[in-house]
Amino acid sequence: MPKRSTDTAAPAPEFAARRELLAWYAKERRDLPWRRTRDPYAIWISEAMLQQTRVETVIGYWTRFLARFPDVRALASADESDVLTAWSGLGYYRRARSLRAAAQAIVARHDGKFPRDAEAVRALPGIGPYTTGAVLSIAFDQPEALVDGNVVRVLSRWFAHDAPAAAAQRWAWERARELVPKSKGAGEWNQALMELGATVCTPRSPACERCPVAKACLARARGLENVLPRAKERPEPIDVELVAWVVERGGDVLVEQRPETGRMAGLWQLPTEQRSPRRPQLFPAELGIELTPGPELGLLRHAITHHRIRVVLQRGTVGRARVAAPLRWVPKAELGTLALTGMARKALAAAFGRPNLE
């Protein structure tokens, strides 16, 4: 699609709108726990958690994570399984592993202090331009820009920039770098843009009537606020059907660890098999144990990226044979201490009625 950008020279109302946006943010911003600190470590953790996860969910995780790993050194020296357990339920587990790896790099390269230099921050494992901009601007008030989905949306609408998704992202970075205050207030500015996108300039039905930049907004003036930014083309969802075995012995539950590589590597789940039209009957022997299928306990649905997963919970029983890795018996009361996949949390909560596992 040809670019129909209208962002020529910065319009004069832009300056008033910027002031309005900052004033609005000072008054209306949500009181979130990570906004009460300038500790770069705490801000970094919040930014890592907030990617792909709702604020309401992150608050509890962030509070518990900070209590468990209060600083860079605590995270660097933690066992990976403990970090994954604290992360369990947030998804995208590579982020948790990267956090720990980056903490170790900060200890090794920067004596445990979060670096203030953008190059040094970007060189840490798993830290990209967004997180670099967020931590440096919010914690140290450095004039670093950032762009996330909220910022792309706000800027695309404010300046009526019409381009395919990838080009809009690149354009938003350029624009954000131009707009970020160069002397002081970069952190407030970046957060104001994101807050506007999260609470007012939302993906559907933006609340233009209470928007602080409405007078300068070109998308609103042209009736494009529900059109921009252009949506990414999403791949067709893939349907997957799984069977998760609920196997108990005494007070123990049989769990399975996922392989060390690939998606959700190393996390725990109920022993799980894929079912397909060509393979309607299960072969529990593939799990490495003699398992006798019992009744189906229920059905749950789960979504991971573009997979739509239907999970049949099915009871199974095993004899006295010892189980070997990747299977393991775990006391039912200790299930919550494992680094579980999100799907396993749902399945266990459904099987045992333990809402705290969800």
Ligand code: SF4
């Ligand atoms: S006026 Fe509407 S479309 Fe424009 S930035 Fe504000 S909320 Fe978004």
